[in-house]
């Protein structure tokens with residue numbers, strides 16, 4: 001099937017980034033949200049990113065113009081889903097919301113349309129079970145910020161068909177992304193490894209192995225990671241890091257037990273850059 005029109009459900013941090021990649025990739029793109037304010041923010045973000053893209057020679061003026069033409073914003077799910085050839089969901093990571101959205105999408109979208117989820121932790125197999133087309137449901141995990149991050153981690157659920165996986169890979173490639181195709185397990189590849197490293201760094205800090213600066217430097221220079229685990233944790237948000245670990249602990253066992261120091265930071269409201277203080281203090285910057 002030729003994919004022409006992509007619907008992105010949810011226009012927050014991830015949805016707006018995915019819609020950008022979709023429109024720049026040449027797809028007609030509709031972004032749907034329940035909040036007008038969120039759609040307005042997404043529109044402003046798209047204009048700014050496209051402008052920056054041209055200034056930095058990342059995209060041509062023609063691509064900018066086509067992308068602007070390609071982008072539509074809507075608060076009508078039925079109408080948007082009826083004309084979509086492919087759907088990517090990016091609503092909050094809350095089971096009830098995802099279930100409600102997938103049940104509606106299953107009802108409104110054509111039978112042959114793939115319903116992909118950008119979930120970070122939830123099971124595409126379970127999400128597929130909310131629909132009558134589990135063979136067409138798959139996780140398409142983008143990274144933040146989407147315009148800059150090259151990878152899309154594609155995770156098949158139990159019932160996902162080969163045809164679905166192949167089409168999702170092709171769509172991601174047209175958006176200019178690299179892909180990995182994996183079988184669903186909690187945390188996929190990236191969140192599982194990143195959570196493990198981030199947690200171990202907190203354990204080391206608690207044991208007095210080194211300062212945050214020393215531990216980050218060791219990992220950045222010694223292991224060639226672009227960013228140390230504390231800098232990354234502060235960027236992602238320590239509350240998000242903790243909830244990912246709690247989920248991995250409950251599904252994969254004791255090796256993911258959250259470090260008590262991380263728990264304490266979250267209790268104190270030290271959540272990272274977004275609160276001005278996490279492992280590091282950002283108040284003077």
Ligand SMILES: NC(=O)c1ccc[n+]([C@@H]2O[C@H](COP(=O)([O-])OP(=O)(O)OC[C@H]3O[C@@H](n4cnc5c(N)ncnc54)[C@H](O)[C@@H]3O)[C@@H](O)[C@H]2O)c1
Pocket residue numbers: 009010011012013014015032033034035038090091092093097101118119120121141142143144
């Ligand atoms: N933020 C990240 O770094 C990141 C990275 C990878 C994956 N994810 C996943 O992407 C998804 C979205 O995360 P986000 O960070 O963009 O969240 P966000 O809170 O920034 O955006 C969510 C958007 O969904 C909208 N929304 C709420 N209920 C809705 C509904 N019923 N129908 C349509 N829209 C609705 C909200 O108005 C909001 O605009 C989550 O599953 C998250 O786990 C996030």
